[in-house]
Amino acid sequence: GVISFNQNQGIEDDAKIWGRVRPGHYLFQQVPFAVTLLRNGDCWAGRSETELADRVNGDLQTHNLVLLATLSLAVAAAAYVLLSVSGSWWAVLVFMAGFAGSLTISENLLVNYSDSGETAQLFWIGIYGVALTLAWQAAGRWRRVLAETAVVFTLVLVYIAKETSVVLLPVAVGLASWLLWFRPNLDRIQRRFIIR
DSSP: OOSOHHHHHHHHHHHHTSOOOOHHHHHHHHHHHHHHHHHHTGGGOTTOSSOHHHHTTSOHHHHHHHHHHHHHHHHHHHHHHHHHHHOOHHHHHHHHHHHHTOHHHHHHHHTSGGGOHHHHHHHHHHHHHHHHHHHHHOOSHHHHHHHHHHHHHHHHHHHHHOGGGGGHHHHHHHHHHHHHHHOTTOOHHHHHHHHO
């Protein structure tokens, strides 16, 4: 497979020593490795003397470009949600400037990029926000059902990508409570959606 013996040992150490079980993170990391193989032509190098697991780690530039593109999609998704909620382009610009200057993001991109769980986490959180926004705005029963199914699916991906995603739970409960308590003009469909 794509994962070498040393990476399997890292997965075991994560689980046994640190208590981390992140199947979504390991699944997500297969994407940049696969793109690396495609870009380098190693998928078709059948005569190569080198094992596939050793060839896949040879191009960190491709790996970084894929993670940077994924992070850009996460920021675009978050900007879409912010624009939908606030209706202000200024809020989007301030958010993007703050995100670009974030030391945590820089550290994960520049230092820990080949093992950054935050990239997958932020990507799925962004997609989760878009799915929530689309579900809120969906007209018609089946569109709403489809959108809410996407919400649940992406939320599961967020949680299996990184264990710190559990902080979304109190934030979501707080936001839902605030909406139910301070927005009396919500109709029955909106209230049920918030509770779900």
